[in-house]
Structure formats: structure tokens, C-alpha cells
Amino acid sequence: MSNNTTTTSSSVDSPIDNASIKVSFLGLGVMGYPMAGHLAKSGFDVTVYNRTKAKSDKWVKEFQGALALSPAEAAKDADIVLMCVGNDNDVKDVASQALGTMGPGTLLIDHTTASAEVAREMFSLCQKQSIDFLDAPVSGGQAGAENGLLTVMVGGEQQAFDRAEAVFSAYARHSQLLGESGSGQLAKMMNQICIAGIVQGLAEALHFGQKAGLDCKAVIDVISKGAAQSWQMENRASTMLENHYDYGFAVDWMRKDLSIALDEARRNGSTLALTALVDQYYGDVQKMGGHRWDTSSLLMRLK
Incomplete structure (x- = not known):
């Protein structure tokens, strides 16, 4: 495979081109x-599946498209199948069902934040069926997803990434191929490691x-103009001061992500002392009942 990095632009293909691509x-x-x-609004032929059918019903009512009652049904006849589920076990379960009806030459893209190990496992399974696979976790949170401004970190082969560019462009402002299978998940771990330290420092x-x-x-207004500036400061400092912690990415999800990063660190011999400490602090927040508070709630344990 090529190790050259490639980026997508924010534009999308014409609706006529996209309509010929069946996406699940x-x-x-x-x-x-x-x-x-965003895929539906960009003109793709979209079929959706969700464990809770009511959510699928709501989506179809809002965006049209088609509804499937199982991953296997959704993946049948699809050119590209995308997943965004909970954890490694969910990835394995949903992918195993989808792969049962996917044909040679199709593409499976996993947007779940999961382990690099499961990404490599999925890549191997797909190879045996002549199916392309990309691990492609995203950053940008709920607001980024809603506004089509996500960043996609991708692991896999160049030709598979090239096929996925039009899809990524529907909901992302930037996507980049970072290396072989698993590289996307490793990059997402780095992303979460950075966020953990920044949020703790801000708190x-x-x-x-x-x-x-x-x-x-007033102080934040000043220091946000200098070297201390960060996305977290710009978007979360004011809400932290107001004790509002319902802005997207939950503590439970962050602990899942940090656990994945810490497990990988034990495998590759890296030292994540600060990450391990902040993970413990998030554990304190959970004990306070903040399981679904957003990640900026680290301030609460200092009060």
C-alpha cells in the first residue's frame, strides 16, 4: 500500500454521481x-440500520432513504457499508452480520472509536472476502457531526481511501490516510490523550x-488570545464556569477511549502517566454521578 497521506476537500460529488452509490x-x-x-442530503442512496428501530424510523422520516431490520439486510447490495457503534464487541457483532451479505469489491468503513487490534482483525476478515476495509474514527463531537465538520483519521489501503473520499466529504471537513490498518484508531488514541491533558489543565x-x-x-478572554489557546478553552471554558456539562461527549465514553489508549500503551511500551491520572479523575466524576456529563466536567471534582 501507499503510505502517502491524502486529504479530502469540503466539496462533494454531484448528486447524480452520488445517487449511483448505494450506501448503508x-x-x-x-x-x-x-x-x-449528510450522506442522504448529498444525494447518496442510503439505507440505515439501528438496534432501536424507533431511531431508524425517525431518521427515515427526516431524511427519506430506506430502513433495514438487520445489519445483514442493510449491507445486502450496498457498495459501501459504514458503521458507528459502541465498542470492540459491537464492531465484531455488527460487522460479522454485515459481511455475511457483502459481496467482493465492496467497502466496509468503521467510524467506531475502537482498538487498533479489532481494526486489524476486521481488515483480515475483509481481505478473505475480497472486501476493502478502513478504520476511520472521527473527531469533532456531536456538533461536528451535525454541522458536517468532522475530522476523519483513516487506516487502510490507498485505493480504499480513494473510494471513500466522496463519502467522507459529505460530513467531514478533513480526512487523511495515516498508514496501514489500525493507524486510524491509533491516531484517535493520540487525539484523546491530548484532549484529556488539555481539559484537566483548563479545569x-x-x-x-x-x-x-x-x-x-475576563481572564479567559485574554489568555485565549495567546499561547494557552485551545479548542477546549474557546468552546468549554464559559460553560464550565456556569457548571453546565451537557455538551456532547460523555465521561463514560471518554473513559472507554482512554482505556483503549492505556491498553495500547501497555502493548507498545509507551508511558502515559498524565493520561492514566486523568482517567482516574474521570473515575471520580463518575462516582459523583457524572457518567453522562461531558468531558469538561473535570472541574466539578475540584469544587
Whole structure:
């Protein structure tokens, strides 16, 4: 395979071209629901499947398309099958059903944040059936999915990535092939490692400022213009100060992602001391009842 990186633009193919591509989307959670919607709005022939049929019914009512009652039914006759499910076990379960009806030359794309190990396993299974596979976790959260502004980190082969570009362009502002199978998941681990440290630093800074009696909103307005600036500061500092923690990516999901990263670190011999510590802090938040609070809720354990 080629190790050259490739990026997509924000444009999409014409609806006429996209309409000839049969796409199935498996998993209509907070990310999958809007992602599948962008595919429909971009003109693709979309079939959806979700474990809870009511969610599929709602999606079809909103975006048209077709509804399937199983992954196997959804994948039958599809050119490209996309998944966005919960964890490694979900990936294996849903993929095993979909692969039962996918034909040679089709493409399976997994947008789940899962382990690099399961990505490599899926790649091997697909190869045996002459099916292409990409592990393609995303970053940007619920807002990024709803606004079509996700970033897609991709592992797999160049020719499979090239086929997926039009699909990614429907809901992402940037996608990049980063290496062989599993590379997308490894990149997502790096993404979550970075976020964990940044959010903890922001929480401590706000805690410090409040204890010092400062106008933290005014301070954030100043320091966000300098080297301390981050996405988390721009988008979460004000809501943290208001004790609002219902903005998307939940603590439970973050702990799942950090667990994957820590497991991989034990395998490859890397040291993730800060990540391990922040993971424990998120455990404290869970004990406070914050399982579904968003990840910026680290400030709560300092109060």
C-alpha cells in the first residue's frame, strides 16, 4: 500500500454521481444519525440500520432513504457499508452480520472509536472476502457531526481511501490516510490523550482563578488570545464556569477511549502517566454521578 497521506476537500460529488452509490449506515447514535443524514442530503442512496428501530424510523422520516431490520439486510447490495457503534464487541457483532451479505469489491468503513487490534482483525476478515476495509474514527463531537465538520483519521489501503473520499466529504471537513490498518484508531488514541491533558489543565486553571478571586471570564478572554489557546478553552471554558456539562461527549465514553489508549500503551511500551491520572479523575466524576456529563466536567471534582 501507499503510505502517502491524502486529504479530502469540503466539496462533494454531484448528486447524480452520488445517487449511483448505494450506501448503508449501521448505528444511528449521536454521531451516526447526523452523519447518515449528510450522506442522504448529498444525494447518496442510503439505507440505515439501528438496534432501536424507533431511531431508524425517525431518521427515515427526516431524511427519506430506506430502513433495514438487520445489519445483514442493510449491507445486502450496498457498495459501501459504514458503521458507528459502541465498542470492540459491537464492531465484531455488527460487522460479522454485515459481511455475511457483502459481496467482493465492496467497502466496509468503521467510524467506531475502537482498538487498533479489532481494526486489524476486521481488515483480515475483509481481505478473505475480497472486501476493502478502513478504520476511520472521527473527531469533532456531536456538533461536528451535525454541522458536517468532522475530522476523519483513516487506516487502510490507498485505493480504499480513494473510494471513500466522496463519502467522507459529505460530513467531514478533513480526512487523511495515516498508514496501514489500525493507524486510524491509533491516531484517535493520540487525539484523546491530548484532549484529556488539555481539559484537566483548563479545569485546574479555572479552579485556581476562582480561588484567587479573579474574573475568570475576563481572564479567559485574554489568555485565549495567546499561547494557552485551545479548542477546549474557546468552546468549554464559559460553560464550565456556569457548571453546565451537557455538551456532547460523555465521561463514560471518554473513559472507554482512554482505556483503549492505556491498553495500547501497555502493548507498545509507551508511558502515559498524565493520561492514566486523568482517567482516574474521570473515575471520580463518575462516582459523583457524572457518567453522562461531558468531558469538561473535570472541574466539578475540584469544587
